[in-house]
Amino acid sequence: MYETDRKIYCSQIRSGGVIGNSVLIDLLQDTSDLHLMNHPVLAPFFKETGSVMFLTNRQVDIIRRPVYGENVRTKTWTYELNRMYGFRNTLIIGEKGDICVKSIAGGAFMNLQSGRPMRVSADLIAQVRTYEKLDMEYLPRKIDVPEKMPSITCQIPVRRCDIDMNEHVNNARYLDITDELVDECRSAKRLRVEYKQPIKRGDIVIADRFDCEKTSIVCLRDERGKVYCSVEYTF
Helix, strand or coil: CEEEEEECCHHHEEHHHEECHHHHHHHHHHHHHHHHHCCCCHHHHHHHHCEEEEEEEEEEEECCCCCCCCEEEEEEEEEEECCCEEEEEEEEECCCCCEEEEEEEEEEEEECCCCEECCCCHHHHHHCCCCCCCCCCCCCCCCCCCCCCCCEEEEECCCHHHECCCCCECCCHHHHHHHCCCCCHHHCCEEEEEECCCCCCCCCEEEEEEECCCEEEEEEECCCCCEEEEEEEEC
């Protein structure tokens, strides 16, 4: 288990005085990354083997959005781990002790050099402590894109500022991209993201938005229809 403390300042607040969706992802992501970087078992393994945990999916249930000037604590832990995949819960807790955000994230072990998933030893997995699963609704990892014509289709530029140290679009920046196509994006009560193929600088990205009764789904794909990422907003 790992936790960090942060204060919400102006750089995290967006138009209308509301914390951004990608900011929530940043808080979750940074704490999870620090957990892995400081993990007594996994950190040495990643360094020795040149491997990482590649994010495959995320679910973010928003009970309350933290406000400007609020001190928040983010806690994360692994609740399930096998030889190929790991799953974690992460909480954002307000300064009065209330839960603001509940999150699920799944990842796959990946070799950085080959860019392919890898299977780790059972001995390694046996050394990693897991904790109790958080009480929340666990939706499927895959997002079903509606079989109908999209409400909006447009091409999205891949900006230099979207690219992270792994040379592809950072997982939080996908929310910045898709938020542009969803008018009420910051009133979402739940965000789900399925990461399938990383977007790199120079890639052609087409966005399709599908509107349903209580959700909007933005699917990012290439010109041939191969999906990079899908983001679901539930209101």
